[in-house]
Every structure is written in structure tokens, then in C-alpha cells.
Amino acid sequence: QVQLVESGGGLVKPGGSLRLSCAASGFTFSDYYMSWIRQAPGKGLEWVSNIVGGGSIMTYADSVKGRFTISRDNAKNSLYLQMNGLRAEDTAVYYCVRANWGFDYWGQGTLVTVSS
Amino acid sequence: EIVLTQSPGTLSLSPGERATLSCRASQSVRNNYLAWYQQKPGQAPRRLISGASSRATGIPDRFSGSGSGTDFTLTISRLEPEDFAVYYCQQYDHQYGSSPWTFGQGTRVEIK
Numbered sequence: 293q294v295q296l297v298e299s300g301g302g303l304v305k306p307g308g309s310l311r312l313s314c315a316a317s318g319f320t321f322s323d324y325y326m327s328w329i330r331q332a333p334g335k336g337l338e339w340v341s342n343i344v345g346g347g348s349i350m351t352y353a354d355s356v357k358g359r360f361t362i363s364r365d366n367a368k369n370s371l372y373l374q375m376n377g378l379r380a381e382d383t384a385v386y387y388c389v390r391a392n393w394g395f396d397y398w399g400q401g402t403l404v405t406v407s408s
Numbered sequence: 409e410i411v412l413t414q415s416p417g418t419l420s421l422s423p424g425e426r427a428t429l430s431c432r433a434s435q436s437v438r439n440n441y442l443a444w445y446q447q448k449p450g451q452a453p454r455r456l457i458s459g460a461s462s463r464a465t466g467i468p469d470r471f472s473g474s475g476s477g478t479d480f481t482l483t484i485s486r487l488e489p490e491d492f493a494v495y496y497c498q499q500y501d502h503q504y505g506s507s508p509w510t511f512g513q514g515t516r517v518e519i520k
Contacts, residue, residue: 337511394443398452
């Protein structure tokens with residue numbers, strides 16, 4: 293069965309950096325676009341970034357462009373999100389998601405809190 | 409960027425009633441690349457509908473999606489207690505360089 297397990301969240305000061313990881317299993321990882329989606333406390337869903345199966349094309353929301361970098365290692369069935377220049381408004385649960393006619397499988401999420 | 413506007417913000421209904429949720433796009437959603445999700449408190453969202461009208465595996469047939477272009481609807485024919493949740497629409501144009509994949513702001517379906 294498909295499983296997506298995020299890790300790497302935590303408390304970080306404004307301006308700091310954090311790297312999220314997602315371990316995927318139960319499907320041929322390299323065949324799928326993968327995405328990061330976030331949800332601020334009590335708020336709606338916000339798409340953050342996509343990466344194509346081969347890893348050559350990445351797309352970002354304007355709110356994170358230039359600060360966040362999505363990447364993947366297909367040999368390790370892993371997805372990553374490098375987050376630099378973190379701001380208070382980046383505080384959210386970050387979900388690792390498989391993109392397939394929308395988003396068909398979601399991880400449980402990892403909480404990132406940006407606060408001094 | 410395609411902006412999705414959902415209405416109403418909150419829907420107050422009783423179990424057994426019909427729920428009709430709207431999602432309007434600021435420009436046409438190419439190939440009806442429109443999905444609906446359900447989210448319950450403390451849980452990740454669950455995809456209900458893709459391609460505007462195709463139910464995902466395991467989704468009960470009381471959930472149906474319709475629409476095309478800029479106007480889409482999610483209908484729950486008879487609300488069950490477990491259907492009270494927040495619902496989001498989302499567009500996912502696959503074409504490289506196209507609009508970012510955006511979500512609507514959500515509709516909360518609450519027990520009246």
C-alpha cells in the first residue's frame with residue numbers, strides 16, 4: 293500500500309532554515325509528480341511546490357519562490373523540501389503528497405513552527 | 409494564476425439532507441482538471457473527485473461532482489454523520505508552465 297512519511301519539522305527562528313524529508317513506499321516513485329502542500333493553523337490548504345518524476349522540472353508558489361527548493365532522490369524513494377529564509381507566515385503543517393489526477397495520497401504531515 | 413472561489417463558506421444542514429457546494433474558477437479549467445477533497449479535524453485531506461466528476465476509489469456514490477469550464481459543483485445526496493467536514497476544490501493543470509495548482513478556500517459543512 294502507498295505510504296508517505298514526512299520528517300524534519302520543528303521549531304525554527306525567523307530567517308532560519310529547515311529541510312523536510314518524505315519517505316515513499318508502495319509505488320514506483322519515479323513514475324509520479326510529487327508535491328508539498330501546507331496548511332497554516334486553522335486555515336485552508338496551500339499548494340507549495342511540484343516536481344516531475346525525473347526531477348528536472350520544479351514549480352513553486354509565489355509565496356515561497358526563491359526561498360524553498362524541492363528535490364527528489366528516486367534511488368532512495370525520497371522527496372525533500374529545503375526551506376531557507378523562513379518567516380512566521382511559513383508556520384504550517386507540511387504534507388508530502390503524490391500528484392495523480394489531483395492529489396491521491398497524502399502523508400500525515402509535519403509541523404513547522406517559525407517563531408523567535 | 410487561476411483563483412478558485414468556493415461558496416458558501418459554511419453550510420448548516422441536518423443528516424439526510426442534500427448538500428450542494430460550489431466552486432467557481434477565475435478562468436476556464438483546462439480539460440476539467442478539477443478535484444474535490446474532504447478534510448476532517450486532525451486528518452490529512454482525502455480526495456473524493458477528480459476530473460470534475462470521477463469518484464475516487466472507495467468513495468460512496470452519495471458524492472458526485474459536476475460542471476465544466478469555470479463552474480463546478482460537489483453534491484452530497486444524503487448527508488451521513490461522517491460527512492460533516494471541510495471540503496476543498498483544487499485545479500491541477502498538468503501542462504508545464506501553466507497556472508500553479510491552486511485550492512479554493514474551503515466550505516465547512518456543519519450539523520444544523
